[in-house]
Amino acid sequence: MSGSGSRRAGRSSGRSPAPGSGVLVPGGPPLPVAGDDPGGLRELELGSRRRSRLFNTPRRAVAASTVSTIIVVAALVVLFMLAPGSANVRHQFFDLQAMWASFKGDPRQGFYSVGKAILVNIEMFCLAEVLILILALVVALIRLSRSPVLFPIRVVTVAYVDFFRGVPLIMVIYAIGFGLPALNLTFVSSQSAFVYGTASLVLAYSAYVSEVYRAGLYSVPLSQVAAARSLGLRSSTAMRYVVLPQAIRTIIPPLLNDFIGLQKDTALVAVLGTVIEANRASQIYASYAFNFSSYTVAALLFLILTIPLARMLDRTIARDRARRLAGADT
Amino acid sequence: MKLKSLAAVALVALAGAFASACGSSSPAASSSGSGSGSTTSSGSAVSCSPSAIQSYLYQKGQLTVATDSPAYWPWFYKNNPSDGVGYESAVAYGVAAQLGFKRSQVHWVVEPFDSSYAPGPKHFDFDVNEISVTPERASEVTFSTSYYDVQQALVVLKGTPIVTKHTPADLKQYVFGDQVGTTSLTFINSKIQPTHTPAVFNTLNDVKAALAAHRIAAFVTDTPTAQYIASSEIPHSEMLAQFPSTGEHYGLLFQKGDKLAVCVDHAIAKLKADGFLAKQTKKYLKLYTSVPTIKP
Numbered sequence: 348m349s350g351s352g353s354r355r356a357g358r359s360s361g362r363s364p365a366p367g368s369g370v371l372v373p374g375g376p377p378l379p380v381a382g383d384d385p386g387g388l389r390e391l392e393l394g395s396r397r398r399s400r401l402f403n404t405p406r407r408a409v410a411a412s413t414v415s416t417i418i419v420v421a422a423l424v425v426l427f428m429l430a431p432g433s434a435n436v437r438h439q440f441f442d443l444q445a446m447w448a449s450f451k452g453d454p455r456q457g458f459y460s461v462g463k464a465i466l467v468n469i470e471m472f473c474l475a476e477v478l479i480l481i482l483a484l485v486v487a488l489i490r491l492s493r494s495p496v497l498f499p500i501r502v503v504t505v506a507y508v509d510f511f512r513g514v515p516l517i518m519v520i521y522a523i524g525f526g527l528p529a530l531n532l533t534f535v536s537s538q539s540a541f542v543y544g545t546a547s548l549v550l551a552y553s554a555y556v557s558e559v560y561r562a563g564l565y566s567v568p569l570s571q572v573a574a575a576r577s578l579g580l581r582s583s584t585a586m587r588y589v590v591l592p593q594a595i596r597t598i599i600p601p602l603l604n605d606f607i608g609l610q611k612d613t614a615l616v617a618v619l620g621t622v623i624e625a626n627r628a629s630q631i632y633a634s635y636a637f638n639f640s641s642y643t644v645a646a647l648l649f650l651i652l653t654i655p656l657a658r659m660l661d662r663t664i665a666r667d668r669a670r671r672l673a674g675a676d677t
Numbered sequence: 678m679k680l681k682s683l684a685a686v687a688l689v690a691l692a693g694a695f696a697s698a699c700g701s702s703s704p705a706a707s708s709s710g711s712g713s714g715s716t717t718s719s720g721s722a723v724s725c726s727p728s729a730i731q732s733y734l735y736q737k738g739q740l741t742v743a744t745d746s747p748a749y750w751p752w753f754y755k756n757n758p759s760d761g762v763g764y765e766s767a768v769a770y771g772v773a774a775q776l777g778f779k780r781s782q783v784h785w786v787v788e789p790f791d792s793s794y795a796p797g798p799k800h801f802d803f804d805v806n807e808i809s810v811t812p813e814r815a816s817e818v819t820f821s822t823s824y825y826d827v828q829q830a831l832v833v834l835k836g837t838p839i840v841t842k843h844t845p846a847d848l849k850q851y852v853f854g855d856q857v858g859t860t861s862l863t864f865i866n867s868k869i870q871p872t873h874t875p876a877v878f879n880t881l882n883d884v885k886a887a888l889a890a891h892r893i894a895a896f897v898t899d900t901p902t903a904q905y906i907a908s909s910e911i912p913h914s915e916m917l918a919q920f921p922s923t924g925e926h927y928g929l930l931f932q933k934g935d936k937l938a939v940c941v942d943h944a945i946a947k948l949k950a951d952g953f954l955a956k957q958t959k960k961y962l963k964l965y966t967s968v969p970t971i972k973p
Contacts, residue, residue: 432797439796439817457863525883529890540876540892620854620876620887627857627877630791634858637794637817 449641544616775944823926
């Protein structure tokens with residue numbers, strides 16, 4: 348055994364090992380070298396196979412994860428139920444009667460339906476999101492432009508982004524919602540609080556989203572532009588058909604993140620008074636009945652909106668990733 | 678110390694993530710909450726001897742009284758509740774004296790309205806913050822008997838249409854505003870029944886800004902607050918009129934079932950009987966007793 352090992356070692360001395368043959372060690376099995384396994388994929392696969400030996404059938408894995416989930420959730424529920432003030436908190440936050448009453452609403456009694464109020468939020472963030480995606484893209488493209496003629500506009504966009512990212516949203520809403528009407532201008536001062544609130548959201552969020560766009564546009568390798576230009580595409584055409592599609596694919600997750608943030612920030616518009624959205628409706632019910640269950644209703648409604656969106660996004664990302672990896676293989 | 682508070686914040690955040698789906702809860706504060714739903718305030722068995730009162734207190738040896746900040750005139754003076762000036766400040770000190778406390782034993786704390794009815798133990802003996810008593814609210818907290826009977830009033834800008842046109846039918850066409858959490862919204866919706874949804878603002882300051890910017894035609898609040906705001910807070914505004922009483926009144930707010938409420942009720946009864954409340958009303962709220970009344 349040791350003799351054969353030394354013989355092999357002796358034979359290979361003075362020659363570099365052939366690619367893919369592995370490094371020979373006296374008395375040991377051949378070790379893999381870098382060139383042997385591009386990206387270490389085989390090693391990773393081996394690792395996962397080793398790890399899953401405990402749950403080596405899919406059914407066992409599902410059973411194990413189910414049991415562990417049940418145990419964790421049950422422990423948390425028990426902990427919550429056993430807390431000294433549990434009954435009190437359950438009554439104040441999860442009272443089914445109060446939740447239903449606040450969901451339905453009763454304006455004559457002095458409180459509004461949280462279920463109807465969430466429609467105001469939906470209307471606001473859908474309208475705002477469309478405008479944000481457009482305005483933010485325009486701002487990002489201006490910031491990325493290199494034309495000397497556009498210099499003053501570039502300065503304006505930089506100032507705009509700096510300002511609206513730095514100022515708290517609530518102040519933007521106050522300034523626009525209370526400031527513009529007080530100016531007594533013909534068109535600008537006679538809009539509804541809904542319009543002022545949505546406009547504030549658009550202004551503030553476009554500043555954030557334009558930076559997301561910019562990062563996405565920068566993430567596309569310059570060689571892509573060079574290749575497109577060398578094919579004879581004009582720079583605007585290259586941007587439209589080569590850079591933007593790749594950039595947007597990359598930034599869909601952060602865009603959705605901002606979209607979800609926007610959904611919840613619509614609640615801030617309530618400071619303008621006439622916009623009775625879900626959070627404000629909950630607050631009114633809470634002060635009517637001295638019970639916070641209405642906030643739970645609003646929270647559940649927001650979750651119903653965001654969770655499907657998040658799952659849809661996960662699916663999109665997974666599909667996109669699979670497609671890209673498949674492309675890398677060929 | 679810093680590490681400790683960091684750990685506490687992390688722990689509370691963790692507990693909060695599991696314990697409630699609602700962001701505004703504070704599970705740590707409520708973990709020692711009183712689960713007892715027993716209503717003791719009606720029992721005559723409650724003793725109001727000095728030693729018994731001591732045992733009901735939030736902090737031994739002092740009467741802890743809460744109100745919101747900023748606290749407005751004529752209820753308080755210059756946001757300083759501890760000077761005894763202003764109607765509610767005077768009432769609080771009057772009650773304290775009846776319970777056997779010296780002025781120096783009255784300790785003021787700030788309690789925003791929204792947290793005054795939060796679950797869990799209260800951090801005060803009673804809250805005096807122009808809180809209207811309603812049956813719904815009374816099932817969650819304990820109120821004292823009335824220390825002020827409230828009427829709703831209208832603040833408007835001079836020269837606007839509502840100044841001359843305010844019959845019950847006319848009133849329905851205007852946009853009204855009020856502060857969130859007040860019973861004024863109930864009043865607007867149930868009595869005036871306007872065609873436009875009323876505007877509900879976070880603070881009195883926001884309502885004032887909205888009126889000044891013509892976002893609302895009128896602002897509904899209790900008569901003393903309306904008078905004060907019209908006379909000194911919003912230029913070119915006036916208190917148009919007040920509405921007839923609906924039996925609404927202000928009460929001091931206690932932890933549900935707090936035995937101290939029984940003793941405070943006795944104290945308020947005495948303050949009524951010996952003319953103290955009438956005197957304070959005359960002193961601080963006299964302006965508001967001769968205000969024209971219109972129908973909603």
